[in-house]
Amino acid sequence: MFLSTTPEKMKIGQTFKRLRLDKHFTMKEVAAGEVSRSFVYKFEQGEYDISVSKLLFLLNRIGVSFDELMIAANNYENYEDSFFVNLFLAIESKNQKKLAELAELNHHGSSLTEQLVYSLAVLFLDTNGDSGKKDEAAFIFHYLTSVATWTRFELQVFNYVMPYITSDEQLSLLSKSRDCVLNYKNSLNDLYINYFSYIVVGMVHSLLQQNKITASHQVITTIEEVREVTGNERLTASFNFVQALVQFYEDSSAEKIGPVLESITPIVQLNNKYARQLEKIWDYHIRHLNLSDQV
Template sequence: MKTIGQTVKMIRQIKGFTQSEVYSGVMSRSFAHRFENGENDISAAKLFKILDNLSISANEFRFIQNDYHEPTATSLKRRLLRAYNGHDLQTMGQIIAETQKSSRLSYKSVAAMGQILVVTYYSKTFTVTPAMENLWDTLFASQTWTLEEIRQAQILLPIAVSRHQEKLISEIVRRFENNCRQYLQAVDDPFHIADELMDLYLSLFQIELNLAQYQSAKEILNKIRQVNTLDLSWNGRFQQQLITAVWQLYFGSEKKGLALIAKLVAVENLYSPPVDHNLLAIIKVRKRLAKQYRKANAVD
């Protein structure tokens, strides 16, 4: 693997920058020469200044430094979620098998997430494994989460249900929202945190419905309306509309809910086979259960 200096040199040359443009005010020309040859190291503060001058993010730099590959744990998590959305349980099982015996915390987190996704595909509750317990303890040990913890934290919800600690759901949501606010900026969402919020709200909405906590489920509509739609990716907007549609099926206008669902399904049907099997599965289940709810509660 190249040194940091050698990678900086490669990027500088690709972009056509001179050493003066990149290193002026950061280091001397002689030091820059040794740095680019891998002979000198620099502080993180100086590296960040250099990356700013190169107009490249730290994440992209790390990607290039790793020979244009993501960190293995990140790649495994991405593959896991892609397999889950496609209901490819065989691939999910392979990824879980690859990671669950690892001593590395990042791999254990992937294993725990995979185990939860697999078991919740079949059941609303499950036996909490040691990997899940470890992830639970790690996340609850701190009030402050980085992006990595935020992107894992929503799986605390089904763990809480399976541990019969539903009373902690509100605490999990509070922590999640508070930590997300640290990354959401007034006019920008550089880390796509709005998508993470919408993903959490979709999981929370379904759990509240499963637990027959209908008043809490009703309140989630207000939460998703507070998320700036302009900050959402296409997937986040889809989830926002799915929550809205299911909310209408249960608590509002069934006609409006079905009309919105028809639009969502029409978009999904543009692809054959469907890309997001979970969307269609959620719609199928919620249409049936919403009818039962409306009948039992005499919702007009």
């Protein structure tokens, strides 16, 4: 079966591209050796009649269901059926208008879904100061601690709430995120393992800001366990980066600068945007240690 009408191809291809970019996936990562980057490019341009099986493969690569794609392609007209689809996409794209709409729609809701949508939307609204977000972060943290067995959803929520909770709270949730990835290792697509990568890099970055070296090593040990099981490229790259960064904190000599820079170099080919994020983290820590003159 093929999706072959030209307007439909254009809409689906362009929507897929927008979702892919929102989730920071390159065409190389999406292709995964199963299809060519040229195929992905032409599909996004509406130049290919794509089979349903190939479309589902590409959607799986970016962690989006067919229903979610259709909702996005039709400008989210079916909010009641999508629950968190609007929210996650609004967070990824920093869409303040959509976040404000979602917060307003769910402000007085009593269901858990409505409360979670409201709390997450409020966290990412620029109009709210950090002090006004503590109650929402506390609600989300309580939710995550109350769920005995995490699914992909909780892993994604943890990734979003992490900057708004304390380092002790982050560490308490780290084991659950690890268990989520290990429990779903045979069905978990790269998107969610990438979320785990963001979590551990963000945690080490935050812990080093507070000079918590021992806690940073706890995170590295967790990464190593998951890295060996999944073989995910981005997770391996993240592991190499944070390990080199922690070692630099332990011994801030000129000899330790090279390994950090070398850990970023391969990521440029894997995902240039992610590499730039790591470079910004590295620049921050150089300034934090007052060692800018050494680099």
